[in-house]
Amino acid sequence: MHRTGLRRAGSAPALDPAWLLAKAGMPADDWQRQLLACGDRRLLVCCSRQAGKSTVVAALALHTALFHPGCLVLILAPGLRQAQELHTKLRGIHAAVSADLGAWAGVSRLGAVETVFAQGSRVVALPGNEARVRGFSGPRLVVLDEAARIPDSLYASVRPMLAVSRGRLVAMSTPFGKRGWFWREWETGKEWRKFRIPWNLCPRIEPAFIDNEREALGDAWVEQEYGCSFGSSEGLVYPAFDTCLVRKMPHPLAGEAVGGIDFGWRNPFSAVWGTRDREDLLLLHGERHKTRTPLSAHAQALPRAVRWFADPAGRTEIEELKGAGLRVWPAPNAIRAGIAAVHGRLESGRLQVLADGCPNLVAEAGKYRYDTDGDGEEPLDRDNHALAALRYLITGLDKGRMARVRKPG
Template sequence: MASTVSALPRDELDALLRQLDALRLSRLALYRPYPPQLAFHAAGMHHRERLLRAGNQNGKTYCGGAEMAYHLTGSYPRWWPGRRWDRPIVAWASGITAETTRDNPQRVLMGMPGEWGSGTLPAGAVLDTAPARGAADLIDTVKIAHASGAPSVLRFKHYEQGRRKWQGPPVDLVWFDEEPPADIYDEGLARTIATGGMAFMTFTPLEGMSDVVHRFLSGTSPDRHDTNMTIDDAEHIPAEERARIIASFPAHEREARARGVPILGSGRIFPVPLEDIAVEAFAPPAHWPRLGAMDFGWDHPFAAVELAWNRDDDVVFVVRAHRVREQTPALHAAALRPWGERLPWAWPHDGLQHSKDSGEPLAEQYRAQGLAMLPQRAQYPDGSAGVEAGLMDMLDRLQTGRLKVARHLADWWEEFRLYHRKDGMVVKERDDLMSATRYGLMMLRFAEVDAPPRPMPDRANRGYAAHKSGLPGRAVTRR
């Protein structure tokens, strides 16, 4: 083969090399992000810190490598929604160890050893490389041609070097592939302050609710953005393969490895497999009683759910969910009125608080917007409204198959997976739809039908009579 190539005329050889470069370039040119990956890229326009929290083999590292290549070369595709640099940048790409840095971010960016330019960085853009110590074929520094004419500089680093090795001159962009220790993340982020740069992470949260994960899920900083990508979003994995892949993971790691959910272990409030309670979307029969329930919010989101109750079997279905931040009661009501004019609405105790602007209680503001707010706040028939009692009711229903949730309600499932305790106390973050569901179950006795119900068996009649009489029936049994 070598003698054949060397015998080619120079112009034919140059043409062949250009074709090879074009084939290498096509790997990045053909990148079309899935919706969560696109949302992750877009968040770079307004957020200095980003996390792509995803399962194994869902495409998180390739997503990070594609973005890094765009910034280093300054060659952005037409569809690019994120931040752009019109000048050369200095960037760091990193992993846990020297070996994992070589095998993951370096491989995605540069290709395999001896084939530099076969990754997301096209061959024609790689101007020079310098080797690193610590692992065979590990690169220290790469110079990359930028569209402006001057080169960008990329360095590969790893967490095992320790914090001191992460101190140094300013950089524009830092990519953490796999979760870094908090001190390494802080040091890397600090390097971007002087440049007005940014940092992003791509990892599967196998360390649970660590300090790094918590700071992104707490939602306390407008600089941070968390994107969750699950195996269901990874279109390159055939649907029939997904169940097999999920089953291959250890049971306690399945949610993390398949859906990017932090391992919470005994800290999870509802340790129930998703597959046990998820149902496909459906239109509830007209004779099923329905109830809406809401949790008020502004800085933390306002949330609402619709419950449909199969009273014959005492199974409650969450069929709709709505969650939004920083909107007024008028906008909330406009979104919820289409759920049904006669739909009764359960609401929590803070609905009795008076608004500073209007002086009206919150619940009255929603009633004025045309929602059928129940006359009293969410409580059990005896007047109690304990959080722990409500959580135990939810858990009992989940474990006995009497609470089901439509599979497409992504916001509800996100909260369900992350709902946990710390030091025995419920963490009041990302719990808005969970709270709304709890209020709805507490007031299930007020669910109504839009049409006369069909005749019910004695068992269901007894349960319904118990609710109407104010006695705690099975649906609102308290522990």
């Protein structure tokens, strides 16, 4: 430990990282205090959303940088924006405590992705890009945020850089299915100190909120996002659907506006829409999902500059929407071929869905299942209205590709 820093700042901040959170007006929860106090070199944290994992790891990174002068701290996340947000949280904590610590803890250089302290330590935030990470060596601490979504290749490139420095590796994430290095280490890794933090260990998350999430998004989604469950996807029609979900717009929208429609009255009328770019990446960011609503109201609410593909059984509805000025075409309606087309985009990475923009689509993907009591080939005809709209959209866009795939020989 840095003796000069300890003498100037007093023993509390040097010995107790939770002091940083208390001084910043964010008293640590019990689990956060336990994590900050432990000295294990490998920490694996499976954590509910909104439980405070970004806050606690920002405090840990700041404490490491302050009390180990001249050290390097790396913050890695799947995307640059996520890494920057954690870095911003660290800077906010530092701003709240810097007056108490004194000049020795000041900042000599500040940027969007890097903070350099007066005593020589650096904190650098990076996206999950293996090539960029390989340029660093000897970190005192590496933080992997949303670690379940960080590729195996990046994880493999991080480990060797800790060999000489004997630095710490802290990986924090909500689960992302039974796949990838994070799940494997959670299940079988022997070198890790493991923390499991479901929603009920966070005093700020109320049971009523979880009940509402469960009703809106389904049990499977809630158990993964809030219950720390690496849930089984057995029986789901689209078991890998969560791999296409994004939390924020990954890039500016550019390309053709397209959408799909499944008609309904007592069952929901459901529409999904988004943009297909030049690389054939389909990004869905909006939906409409309503029951007992006149088609004229849907026609007024749907975006106009979209090329729509709709349930071909709704010929009358298609003509009415056309009469209202919308561009609508009947889509192919071969269910098995349509499901295969959706799988094709999922497997090739050509489908992305903004989770907050399409909540009903996300919820249905966690419920739509095959009839395991039957022959296993036909999905149960429920929980599939937004997914039907997605299927119509993709079969409409990809019908040429589907025809080539089905062509004999």
